[in-house]
Amino acid sequence: MEQASLNAKKLKVRYFDIDENPSEHYLNAEKGLKSWLLTVDHKRIGLMYLASVILFFFVGGVLAVVLRTELFTPTENLMNADTYNRIFTLHGAIMVFLFIIPSIPAALGNFLLPMMLGAKDVAFPRLNLASFYIYSVGAIFALISLAVNPIDTGWTFYTPYSIQTGSAVILITLGVFIMGFSSILTGMNFIVTIHKLRAPGLTWGKLPLFIWAMYATSIIQVLATPVLAITLGLLIMERFLGIGIFDPALGGDPVLYQHFFWFYSHPAVYIMIVPAFGVISEVISTFSRKTIFGYWAIAMSSLAIAFIGSLVWGHHMFVSGQSELSTVVFSFLTFFVGIPTGIKIFNWLATMYKGSIDMKTPMLYAMIFLFLFTIGGVTGIMLGAISVNVHLHDTYYVVAHFHYVMMGGTVMAFLAGIHFWWPKMTGKMYSEFWGRIAAVIIFIGFNVTFLPQFIMGSQGMPRRYFNYIEQFQSMHQLSTIGSYLLGIGFLIIGAYLLHSLFRGEKASSNPFGSRTLDWMTSSPPAHHNFNYTPVVYNGPYDFHKPIADFTIGIAGSDEHHGHGETVKADKAEA
Amino acid sequence: MAQASSINKSRVQHHFMNAEQQFSSSKLGMWLFLFTEIMFFGGLFVAYIIYRSWNPELFTMAATQLDTMLGAVNTVVLIGSSLTIALAIRSAQLNDTKKIFYYLLSTIALATVFLVIKYFEYTAKFDVGILPGAMYTFEGIDHPKANIFFSIYYMMTGLHGLHVLIGIGLMLWLLVRVKAGDYSSEYYTPVEMTGLYWHIVDIIWIFLFPLMYLID
Numbered sequence: 001m002e003q004a005s006l007n008a009k010k011l012k013v014r015y016f017d018i019d020e021n022p023s024e025h026y027l028n029a030e031k032g033l034k035s036w037l038l039t040v041d042h043k044r045i046g047l048m049y050l051a052s053v054i055l056f057f058f059v060g061g062v063l064a065v066v067l068r069t070e071l072f073t074p075t076e077n078l079m080n081a082d083t084y085n086r087i088f089t090l091h092g093a094i095m096v097f098l099f100i101i102p103s104i105p106a107a108l109g110n111f112l113l114p115m116m117l118g119a120k121d122v123a124f125p126r127l128n129l130a131s132f133y134i135y136s137v138g139a140i141f142a143l144i145s146l147a148v149n150p151i152d153t154g155w156t157f158y159t160p161y162s163i164q165t166g167s168a169v170i171l172i173t174l175g176v177f178i179m180g181f182s183s184i185l186t187g188m189n190f191i192v193t194i195h196k197l198r199a200p201g202l203t204w205g206k207l208p209l210f211i212w213a214m215y216a217t218s219i220i221q222v223l224a225t226p227v228l229a230i231t232l233g234l235l236i237m238e239r240f241l242g243i244g245i246f247d248p249a250l251g252g253d254p255v256l257y258q259h260f261f262w263f264y265s266h267p268a269v270y271i272m273i274v275p276a277f278g279v280i281s282e283v284i285s286t287f288s289r290k291t292i293f294g295y296w297a298i299a300m301s302s303l304a305i306a307f308i309g310s311l312v313w314g315h316h317m318f319v320s321g322q323s324e325l326s327t328v329v330f331s332f333l334t335f336f337v338g339i340p341t342g343i344k345i346f347n348w349l350a351t352m353y354k355g356s357i358d359m360k361t362p363m364l365y366a367m368i369f370l371f372l373f374t375i376g377g378v379t380g381i382m383l384g385a386i387s388v389n390v391h392l393h394d395t396y397y398v399v400a401h402f403h404y405v406m407m408g409g410t411v412m413a414f415l416a417g418i419h420f421w422w423p424k425m426t427g428k429m430y431s432e433f434w435g436r437i438a439a440v441i442i443f444i445g446f447n448v449t450f451l452p453q454f455i456m457g458s459q460g461m462p463r464r465y466f467n468y469i470e471q472f473q474s475m476h477q478l479s480t481i482g483s484y485l486l487g488i489g490f491l492i493i494g495a496y497l498l499h500s501l502f503r504g505e506k507a508s509s510n511p512f513g514s515r516t517l518d519w520m521t522s523s524p525p526a527h528h529n530f531n532y533t534p535v536v537y538n539g540p541y542d543f544h545k546p547i548a549d550f551t552i553g554i555a556g557s558d559e560h561h562g563h564g565e566t567v568k569a570d571k572a573e574a
Numbered sequence: 575m576a577q578a579s580s581i582n583k584s585r586v587q588h589h590f591m592n593a594e595q596q597f598s599s600s601k602l603g604m605w606l607f608l609f610t611e612i613m614f615f616g617g618l619f620v621a622y623i624i625y626r627s628w629n630p631e632l633f634t635m636a637a638t639q640l641d642t643m644l645g646a647v648n649t650v651v652l653i654g655s656s657l658t659i660a661l662a663i664r665s666a667q668l669n670d671t672k673k674i675f676y677y678l679l680s681t682i683a684l685a686t687v688f689l690v691i692k693y694f695e696y697t698a699k700f701d702v703g704i705l706p707g708a709m710y711t712f713e714g715i716d717h718p719k720a721n722i723f724f725s726i727y728y729m730m731t732g733l734h735g736l737h738v739l740i741g742i743g744l745m746l747w748l749l750v751r752v753k754a755g756d757y758s759s760e761y762y763t764p765v766e767m768t769g770l771y772w773h774i775v776d777i778i779w780i781f782l783f784p785l786m787y788l789i790d
Contacts, residue, residue, distance in 0.1 A: 114589075119589060120588060121588075122589075123589075123599045124603060124753055125589065129718040145769075159717055184610055187605060187606075187612075188606045189603070191768060192599050192602045192603045196595060196602065197599070222606055222610055225610070226611070226613035226616075227614075227616065227617050228615035229614055230618060234617070234621075237706075237729065241709070242707045242708030243706045243728070244706075244708060244721055245621055245709075248709075250722070251718055251719040252722060256621065260617055260620075318741055464636065
């Protein structure tokens, strides 16, 4: 449609210089607390999400360090078993529902998606703000449950224990239920935005791979999250009315709960990791200064992961009493998800091959991602094998596996993304020196924390235990020391990022020489992203073309923009 | 799309190029929302399927306690209300503001009739002790899991009833805006979206009615 109208009207397309020293941008366009709380600007909403998820990452991280400290000795040294149960549950629930699910999609996604599409905002800006507030209300419910009677069921809320326990299950599940709607609305908003608000010339084949990843993620969010909502709704009714559907005491079936729960929660791990793939595609291509290898393979493998990933939930229940046939089928499908994931890894490697690789901080995190995520992925395949799974089920091996995937994968990509887009978001450069130091500390700390857990797990150390036999002590102590190292690494990141906010060097509009549309605007971007409607001729990874080809807009000002001061130089007319 | 041809500038938000883009975006968003509704109810339908495949005799026995006559009347009432809201959208396309108002009003009336009938069905069951799960005391069905059937029944029809209630709320809001003259053939997106929502509420009932009432 856009293309047709472009031809029909014979618009003159010109090259524009980007305003390198914007006096007016989205951060100062409106002032005051109210301009933030009531904003419909996707960039500000993205930043509010970013602040929230960082806050909850900090809370969840502190809980993790507390847990590791308790595990330093085989016996009780900080807290009793009951408190331990509550703290590991909170660590899991906060990290999963309050941090990692909204991390890349809602924070980076909100900030970047409309800019990468050359749009002024997402399709439904008010709904976007509403979804932030829905998330906040859910988070408040979760926090109230902390104050009332912290939950001790594990983040999965398995029945029948979650029906019997005296802790505040209703409050926290209600919180998660509410946050689910925030996730659904964000997903809907992104799908519609990608379909309807692409800039003229931005065909599906020219979408940045981050957009393809967000598209796949949004599909999972829209399709799977409602099932979690109904599951938790039924769990709440179970506690409230005693409906008995999941309660064996009343003739119900607890395994049905597990099916329902994992029908959402397994695809949810792809909500966590697929956006990370998108970030990695952008970072690797930019810092290798090469066109991405296998564009369509990477784009389509995101959708393949979304599709196959929705059919593998049963591998969480190999020992819960499901039929042998379904166990075999789920095991096979689990192996099958490894294929599109492997396709991505090999395409990234091929992109780097003979590229001129620049090991700036984001690229360093991308390398860490490749290393850690591959370990996490391959151990995941091992856990998908039935016989191995029976041996390793509910051991630290599983704990290590999902931390390698979620933290080694998603969190590392999130860090890569934060560093990569930090200049764009804030207009300031972070310290490259401290960035690299922190990355190395985190890489070492991470492996010291979680590699011993693979070994302990394979030797039979069960997860979620408050004490353990002495033979595991050295491994546990190593793991605890690693977690302190990790904590130090994150504190360093926090310190230099904060420092850069106030004292950082001013960033240029495109400090890393990327080719996607989000870099074709000033840093920080203008209030409505672009002061002219961008017209896209080049691909998102056309590193073989000079950067000067990339700032293109429709000549003349159309009434929606009204900031017509940026037309500085017309280099050529097409 | 009658409204696509003429562009109503005042209705177009700043980030859309024109009314057509805005309308088609809203419509795609609404269809995605309807998908989430299907997944939302889908969980309950799966619970129904599983318990029914395990206890087929329970479902035929328990269904006899449901009043097929009232269920059938409610089905007709809801299908009628789908017709009236479709006519309301039609009136909007034809720019007949008066008729939008009356068709919406009749849809609300039919929805209310549905809820009133549902209320009588529910209270009749509560009186004999047919309550969900743990509170179930009725002794007329000789099956240990009769309580689970009625848990599923109450959850499904209850969630559906909640959707009817939300639909009534949406239509009351539409009435206010119709009175204020907000809708015309140029712009009637909220009427159309509420119509889509109302159809999904209707369709879910069309599945609930045979699955619950007509299986004996």
